[in-house]
Amino acid sequence: MAVITDIADAVTxxxxxxxxxxTFTAQRLYQPLFELADMKxxxxxxxxxxxxxxxxxxxxxxxxxxxDVAVQKKFDSESPVELDPLMDLVxxxxxxxxxxxLSSYPDAMWLKTENVPIYAQEHMEQxxxxxxxxxxxxxxxx
Amino acid sequence: xxxLLEQGSNWLQAQRHLHASRTVTYQRGAETVDLxxxxxxxxxxxxxxYGISEKTESRDFLIRxxxxxxxxxxxxxxxxDRIRETQGATTxxxxxxxxxxxxxxxxxxxxxQTLRIHTKHIDTQGV
Numbered sequence: 001m002a003v004i005t006d007i008a009d010a011v012t013x014x015x016x017x018x019x020x021x022x023t024f025t026a027q028r029l030y031q032p033l034f035e036l037a038d039m040k041x042x043x044x045x046x047x048x049x050x051x052x053x054x055x056x057x058x059x060x061x062x063x064x065x066x067x068d069v070a071v072q073k074k075f076d077s078e079s080p081v082e083l084d085p086l087m088d089l090v091x092x093x094x095x096x097x098x099x100x101x102l103s104s105y106p107d108a109m110w111l112k113t114e115n116v117p118i119y120a121q122e123h124m125e126q127x128x129x130x131x132x133x134x135x136x137x138x139x140x141x142x
Numbered sequence: 143x144x145x146l147l148e149q150g151s152n153w154l155q156a157q158r159h160l161h162a163s164r165t166v167t168y169q170r171g172a173e174t175v176d177l178x179x180x181x182x183x184x185x186x187x188x189x190x191x192y193g194i195s196e197k198t199e200s201r202d203f204l205i206r207x208x209x210x211x212x213x214x215x216x217x218x219x220x221x222x223d224r225i226r227e228t229q230g231a232t233t234x235x236x237x238x239x240x241x242x243x244x245x246x247x248x249x250x251x252x253x254x255q256t257l258r259i260h261t262k263h264i265d266t267q268g269v
Contacts (some may be wrong), residue, residue, distance in 0.1 A: 035263075036237075036262050036263065036264050037263050037264050037265055037266065039264075040264070040265065074264065077222075078222075125221075126239055126240070126241055126242070127239060127262075128221070128222055128237065128239065
């Protein structure tokens with residue numbers, strides 16, 4: 001299997017095995033397409049994003065694999081009571097992988113986390129849905 | 143002077159209301175009102191910013207502007223309001239919204255007698 005899908009699976013497995021304070025089941029998908037009616041339940045989706053290859057040494061390269069983790073939920077009211085726990089979850093997920101190697105794919109070492117924008121304003125305005133995408137970069141030397 | 147176009151339009155809106163509508167429940171927070179609505183649709187074509195055009199279909203509810211009264215005041219639709227439509231034992235819940243920068247409602251006639259409210263299906267209850 002492709003390394004990036006192995007890494008995405010390892011990310012998914014860690015998300016499902018650890019406690020983040022909110023119950024969810026992460027799933028790896030190629031296309032995170034959902035019906036709005038299904039979004040009343042929290043969705044955590046792992047999607048392979050891209051890879052950049054840099055020279056590492058005479059015998060190997062650095063492969064920087066980007067993995068997106070999307071946290072999505074349709075809310076009833078745009079209130080902190082409902083949205084703050086989702087922001088907490090985003091931070092917990094972002095913090096979880098920091099400075100770590102993936103448990104089930106230890107060749108992949110965390111390199112970078114990006115969460116820009118923190119949440120999608122257009123989803124909030126148009127769909128009344130919270131969408132936050134965390135992009136992790138994991139480095140594999142091979 | 144009588145505006146024949148306005149008279150004709152109003153008559154048509156009245157016929158639509160009388161003969162081509164069903165009862166739905168309009169909801170904003172805890173406030174609700176039952177009113178007659180005609181079901182329609184709008185296909186929006188939105189540029190996603192990457193040169194690709196995306197088509198989105200909304201379910202539209204056409205209601206008389208004067209019927210949308212909540213807490214004793216005539217109001218206009220707001221994003222996030224909900225419309226509950228019951229068919230048999232099933233209630234379909236729609237939320238007022240529109241894609242992109244499209245308005246979430248518009249007047250259906252030049253004389254502001256009828257509102258066309260754009261919605262998306264968000265829940266099904268009682269299945």
